[in-house]
Amino acid sequence: MGRTLVELFYDVVSPYSWLGFEVLCRYQHIWNIDLRFRPAFLGGIMQATGNKPPAMLPKRAEYLLKDIKRMAEYYQVPVQISGDDFQRILGKSTLGAMRFITAIDMTQPQYLEPLSREFWIRFWSQHEDISQPENILAVARQAGLSSEVAQKQLEMISSSAVKNRLKETTEQAIKYGAFGMPAVVAHFNGEPHLFFGSDRLELLGSIIGEKWQGPVPSVPSPKM
16 A cells, blocks of 8 residues: 555644644654645634634633643643743734744755744743744754755745745645644545544544554664
8 A cells, every 4th residue: 555645734833733743753654654744824724714712711721721731741742831821822923933834844845844843842842932033043043954044934934925835725724624723634545534633643543544552652673
């Protein structure tokens, strides 16, 4: 059988997207899949579908605070969250960051994985404002991009090409049925299968005929 294309639609504002991202990064070396990162804009998905941030409901916010802490420990991803973070999320936009990630996807795709991870670390572990240009450049340098390349990509985020690419990717997620993030789409048996959330990856494995070994699988040793 050929390799299964698995698309991950994500926005770095979403801590659950980070959880799903890291688990799929681990499984791309174990499952027979081609993992494709699809940076999109969660705000656009929420607006188009009429969805609301779950933390706007006080009781749900209380639960999410506990749930994300438990999930982060179980998934072994360094999400650091407190009750103040929900207001911080609502007060800051990741549109600039997602446009920068999109620009990298278009021109330097080999940096997409480390760059996305570094944005999550800055936003969810170090609680930095990733909407500021100087912080975006710092993230890029940490991910391995040169200062010259990072500055050039930063200048691209206001271009119509980058804006349209991010809009098109967001619209594609909506066409697949996404209403939030992470949205994982597996192309199997000639059709797309949508999975919402970082806790549906076990079901993803079942659908595509792959074994689930938990969020931190053991990587097989190379054959001698």
